[in-house]
Amino acid sequence: MNERTLHVLEFNKVIDLLLEETASSVGKEAVQKLTPQTDIEIVQRLQNETDEALHVLMLDKTVPFSQVYDITESLKRSRIGSMLDTTECLQVAQTIYTGRNLKSFIENVEESFPLLEEIAEEITPLKFLEKEIKRKIDDHGDIVDDASAKLRGIRQTIRTYETRIRERLQQLTRTKSKMLSDAIVTIRNNRYVLPVKHEYRSAIGGIVHDQSSSGQTLFMEPRAVIDLNNQLQQAILQEKQEIDVILQQLTSEIATHEESLLINIKVIANLDCIFARARLAVKMKAAKPTLNEQGIIDMKQARHPLIPMEHVVASDIAIGDDYHAIVITGPNTGGKTVTLKTIGLCTLMAQSGLQIPAFDGCKLAVFNKVFADIGDEQSIEQNLSTFSSHMTNIVNIMEQVDEKSLVLFDELGAGTDPQEGAALAMAILDKVINCEARVVATTHYPELKAYGYNREFVMNASVEFDVETLRPTYRLLMGVPGRSNAFEISDRLGLRKEIIEHAKSYLGVDSKNVENMIAALEKSRNEAEKKLEEANRILEESEQLRADLQKEWNTFEQKKMELYKKAEEKAEKALQKAREEAQIIVDEVRQMKDKAMWKEHEWIEARKMLDEAQPELVKGEKREDVQADQQELEVGDEIKHKTLQQTGQVIEKKNKNEYVIQVGVMKITAKRKDLVFVKKAKDEKADSPSRPVSHMISSRGGTVKTELDLRGERYEDALLKLEKYIDDALVQGYPRVTIIHGKGTGALRKGVEKYIQSHPFIKSHRLGGQNEGGSGVTVIEFQ
Structure with missing residues (x-):
């Protein structure tokens, strides 16, 4: 990178700011060696390193940069056999300790930072050497006994x-x-x-x-x-x-590990430099730029890095996409040179891995060369005037400029005859633009105000001047050339009207037209800015309204969920009460004399049905359900009990509002309002009268019997039915089932037993008891 450019743009002052953020002497040395890079991959890596360090700082973590010493000279002396004193040995131990702590810190931070971890990986802990030094030398530098x-x-x-x-x-x-x-x-x-x-x-x-x-x-x-x-x-x-x-x-031990110790120092210095860049970004409220090789610069609210934030005026700056050159006109002390330096310095900072003082989303190009001709550089020793000095520098720039260059001209063509200077300035701009370089130039010449309108890739710009206060606002206005404002300023200062009007008569028609055009452009821009402010205000109000509506909606949703929860609790209480009442009925029936008519597993299934019943909120009743609730029920109709959430059958009609229903093994008297009509009674032929209803349990997945009758089936068909039945019973969650295979020759019973023994989900099995069918039945219990 051009050394003269670094000096003119005051890159050294940015380095000074960076030095204040370092924690060690080796870190300061690394910062002083920092220069802008021209390889986009290297620049991208530098930016990513800074961004990772910034995220570590955002985690409110203190990076353990304890005392670090530049032990390079001590290591060189140890290599040639010169004895180190106790202070030098302790400095080696301290440096080892810092490197080890840094490596551990980066590896154990909450989030993953691949680039920092890759850098820290190069540190060799050398804990044994540190321990050996600390064992023989105390903290005061004395050899211990x-x-x-x-x-x-x-x-x-x-x-x-x-x-x-x-x-x-x-x-x-x-x-x-x-x-x-x-x-x-x-x-x-x-x-x-x-x-x-x-x-x-x-x-x-x-x-x-x-x-x-x-x-x-x-x-x-x-x-x-x-x-x-x-x-x-x-x-x-x-x-x-x-x-x-x-x-x-x-x-001698230290000399043995000289190479590792030198790498440790280098890595510590690099990490110190990276975290210094991150800390400076925090202070500047800077942003990570998106890099490109197309020469595109697009910065929103960019600030000069060296001007205090409370005094600097931010500007939107864009170049390289639709246009390759910007010509900035306007009065002295209006901020033209600051704009030039902002563009140049931000570019140099970005190419050095530093984030730039602008809004997020900024774009910057990586240039191979950055040239700057800024300031009055008269040379008395070389007998050069201001014009000669500038022209000498411009000649040097013209010899090196190419499509990968950024060129900054301040007061291009100044210091000589205005007409000749303006013509020379336009010729120089044409040359640079033809080379496809990116160029930003400032000028006082009125001829250059129209330059941008006659060139395809040139954009006019100006620095705003407030005629009312007679002060510049330092705002950069893209697309609008600057006005001299001489007549307005003279009028504000009290110059007589007739003198001002007489002065205007000396202006040519072309000059008047240009001034009128600029005034019209400024008026249009001001109106557009006012409309933009109004649009932003309306947008903010809309966003606030949306936020309020969202808040109200969230409140509504919360209240709705609270109501649902209360309804569920109420339903749960009702269900619990029904369970208790049903349990009483079951207990009473079990004590009846005809208990032998019921099988034990049917009681367990009935109990399971009660335990698994869950209340379900009905968020809205369908029209058919309302009509079904109004229908008069008949014996044999299939119904659903609202509280139990189980289907059953009407077996007796007491009166218009009260029915006796069969739900599983239970007979329950229920009110009409608690029942929902499902469908009319089935055809008599469809129902098998050979088996009582108590041998079946209704579930949400369908009806599966708790026993399987394989009598009369061929051996292969029986095993296929058994396999399917076991799967269905497992899906229903039955604790046990009964397989009826009969006594006969015993072949079918042995086949059933063999299948059961190989099934992974069958806990145990046994032959039926005295009241369960004896050896003609196998009772299976699942896991």
Whole structure:
């Protein structure tokens, strides 16, 4: 990327903002190396990395960037055999710890972030090396006693010598206190001494190591401790030698893992840079751009990244789709240059993996080259004027521009004769547009106001100026060239009317027509904006109305469900009451003398029918049901009991409003309002009188008998019927069924038994009891 462009667009100031968001020195170094990329795949990956980091921050997670040190130089020294000190070793351990924590954090965060996980995967934990360093060096940078057995022994010897020396010197302080300036033991030149008065030097005897500033006190090592001090110094020297051995061992271990440690540092720096980009995006309220290679830029409410949010004016900027060039006209200090820098700087930021300060959905192209000719760059040393300086830069741009370029011209053609400058500006624009590059230019020349209307791929634009306040609004108006507003401003400032009218008479017809056209365009745009605001207002009101209606509907649905729930509870209570009443009837009947007429499994089935009955809300009655309820019932009619939700048959009519019905094995007296007519009684031929109704149970899936009679069937046909019957009984949920196979030769009974033994859902089976048919019947129980 062009270094001059980076400087002119102040990309370095964006880097400065990014540096403030880093957490480590290695991260700062990575940020300082950040430059715009030109490969769209690389740029897309950078953007995706920033977006993943942003989502991690949105989870309100603190990224564990604890202390990280740049240990590169230490690793180089370890490789060539130079011994690292304790501080350097601790920095290595701390860096290992940070890398390990970062890797664990990214791998264990709630959501999946594939790119960050891929980057963190390169970190080698090296926990054993970190542990070894921390085991031998404490947090203050001192080698611990247990770093080696030899060091522990040496330090124990040192403490012993120190104790003996202090004891002897303290004894002298008690016996020779009058000869001492102070009764203390101190150290000079790493040897234990006493502060002796000058006149008692000979009385104490020994070696003088120092004296006070007045010369009245001598710091002497008495003869009694000279040998002990010598032995202590020897032990201290041994300690230093052992510490060097330990540090050399750690240095060698660190050098062994130099490559992994360098990769760890690189990865930590990269992650720090990525999360710095994400934090800057949060501060700027930036958005991830959609990238393309077609030269399309489309930003809604784009802001200059370096202007504080409370002062910057956002603009909608689009180029590269229907038109390739924008010519911006308007007064000085109106914001033209800011617009140029916004486009250029946002492009550079996007190609560096930074999100841009604009609304979501913005689009930016990835350019191979970005050129900018902005600002007054006179060179006194080179004797170049403003025009010459700009032209030198433009010549350089013309030699390099192509279809993958973005070109930004500020005050194109300025600094020379207006007519020649305007002509030169149009020729330069034509050249750049013919190269299919994307170009944005600002100018004061009125000739360029009509330029966009005569070129297919050029769009006029201007920066708005408020004549009432005599101040620019800094808003970019696409499709409308700028007006000079000189006459309006002069009038507002009090210039006499006749002078203004006289000045207008000097204007040519073409100039007046252009000004009138621009004024008409501005009027149309203002009206369109007002209508858009009104439409937005109506849309907001409609959305609010829709939200209110949705809220009301939700309230209605909630109340409806509450009513349904109450109805279900009421039905459940009624059903429970019916169950209790039916159970009483069943218990009473079972106590009757003719109990032997009923089979045990029929009682169980009847009970099951009561237990499985569920209340169902009827949300709306059909017309046929209403008519059926009004119909008078006859004996034999099939009916449905509303509360029990079971079908049955009328067996007796007591009166017009009361009937006795048969439901399964139960006879119940029921009111007419509780019964729903289903159909008239069946033909006598259709019903088999040979079997009582109690041998059948009605279910929602149809009627299946609780016993199967295979007597008289051929062997193969009997087994086929048995297989189908077992499946039907399982679907109905019967706990047990009865198979009637008769006694005969016993072949059919054996076939039935063999099939039952191989069936996975049959829990057990037995022959019938005394009142159940004996060996001619097999009773099956299901799982």
